[in-house]
Amino acid sequence: MKIIHAADLHLKKFYKGRLPLEISNKLLEDTWRTFRDVANFSNEVDADIFLIAGDLFEREFFYLRDLRRFLNIIEDIKAKVFLVFGNHDYLSKDNLFLKVDLPENLYIFNSELDFYELKDLNTRIYGISYDSYKFKKDFSDVKLDKNFINIGLFHSDLKDERYMPLDEKFLREFNYVALGHIHKRAKVFNNAYYSGSLISLSFKDEGERGIIFLDDEKKTIEFKNFSRREFINLEIKIDKDMTFSEILKKVQGKISTENLYRITLKGVSHNKREIESFLRENLSAFYFEVINEITEERNLDFEIKDKYILDLLGTFSNSDIERDAREISKNYILEQYYGI
Numbered sequence: 001m002k003i004i005h006a007a008d009l010h011l012k013k014f015y016k017g018r019l020p021l022e023i024s025n026k027l028l029e030d031t032w033r034t035f036r037d038v039a040n041f042s043n044e045v046d047a048d049i050f051l052i053a054g055d056l057f058e059r060e061f062f063y064l065r066d067l068r069r070f071l072n073i074i075e076d077i078k079a080k081v082f083l084v085f086g087n088h089d090y091l092s093k094d095n096l097f098l099k100v101d102l103p104e105n106l107y108i109f110n111s112e113l114d115f116y117e118l119k120d121l122n123t124r125i126y127g128i129s130y131d132s133y134k135f136k137k138d139f140s141d142v143k144l145d146k147n148f149i150n151i152g153l154f155h156s157d158l159k160d161e162r163y164m165p166l167d168e169k170f171l172r173e174f175n176y177v178a179l180g181h182i183h184k185r186a187k188v189f190n191n192a193y194y195s196g197s198l199i200s201l202s203f204k205d206e207g208e209r210g211i212i213f214l215d216d217e218k219k220t221i222e223f224k225n226f227s228r229r230e231f232i233n234l235e236i237k238i239d240k241d242m243t244f245s246e247i248l249k250k251v252q253g254k255i256s257t258e259n260l261y262r263i264t265l266k267g268v269s270h271n272k273r274e275i276e277s278f279l280r281e282n283l284s285a286f287y288f289e290v291i292n293e294i295t296e297e298r299n300l301d302f303e304i305k306d307k308y309i310l311d312l313l314g315t316f317s318n319s320d321i322e323r324d325a326r327e328i329s330k331n332y333i334l335e336q337y338y339g340i
């Protein structure tokens with residue numbers, strides 16, 4: 001038996017984000033293309049079961065044409081597809097999935113714990129969908145029939161009361177638990193995994209993204225990378241003797257064209273603002289943003305020669321508060337009297 005475990009596609013999430021619309025739209029198309037890639041992979045490896053562990057879409061941005069597009073992909077999948085809804089796509093009466101005819105190979109769990117039995121595989125798939133953006137159930141009395149292979153499909157934070165917490169005892173009932181909600185892939189127990197989000201959705205989602213592929217005959221559970229691009233936080237140290245083109249070269253050398261970068265500039269320089277604008281004009285990347293944390297160099301002894309002012313600054317002690325106060329006073333004096 002072979003299983004695909006995917007989660008957190010958040011279709012159309014990007015319309016809410018801070019990224020420019022043009023970039024958001026490209027990322028959205030990435031999600032669709034990546035999902036199509038996973039569907040193809042599922043057919044290539046001849047998977048039996050395809051699990052989607054919630055937050056497939058964003059309720060406020062998912063329209064009928066998006067649903068059709070999703071179902072077109074599902075129809076091409078040879079495996080039986082199981083879906084639970086999470087906190088972003090919860091199953092209330094207005095959920096679009098309840099308004100259309102669904103492909104025969106798609107099964108959606110409602111908001112009571114239930115199972116679907118695959119007789120030829122001697123397997124039961126358990127799942128439950130949220131019926132609201134907050135959802136909690138008591139599973140403490142659940143006992144499973146161990147004559148079957150039992151698989152759980154859940155959208156859960158495990159601990160957070162708002163997102164269907166699950167305890168270890170319950171999770172241990174299953175042969176495998178496919179979890180969704182946490183965007184970073186993770187192994188919770190030997191039998192319970194988060195696949196992570198299908199693609200990266202923000203600078204909080206660093207690293208590769210994809211699905212988990214479980215092969216029961218080979219006894220393997222492996223993460224498969226389907227990333228088309230990654231979000232990368234980059235820290236660049238500026239040395240004060242560097243020229244603008246040397247800085248540009250240093251940054252450009254760390255950039256590959258398909259990724260998204262948040263570049264934090266560090267170090268000391270006389271040209272804090274010019275460095276930033278030079279980079280903004282000359283750097284090439286799919287997308288980048290700059291956080292400028294360069295310290296502007298000022299030399300107090302060199303700039304201030306007035307004995308009265310030096311005496312005044314000398315009256316601050318070295319405690320944290322007074323050191324800060326001295327910096328503020330010093331900067332004020334430099335600005336007001338020396339025009340720096």
Ligand SMILES: [Mn+2]
Nearest residue numbers: 055086087181
């Ligand atoms: Mn979620």
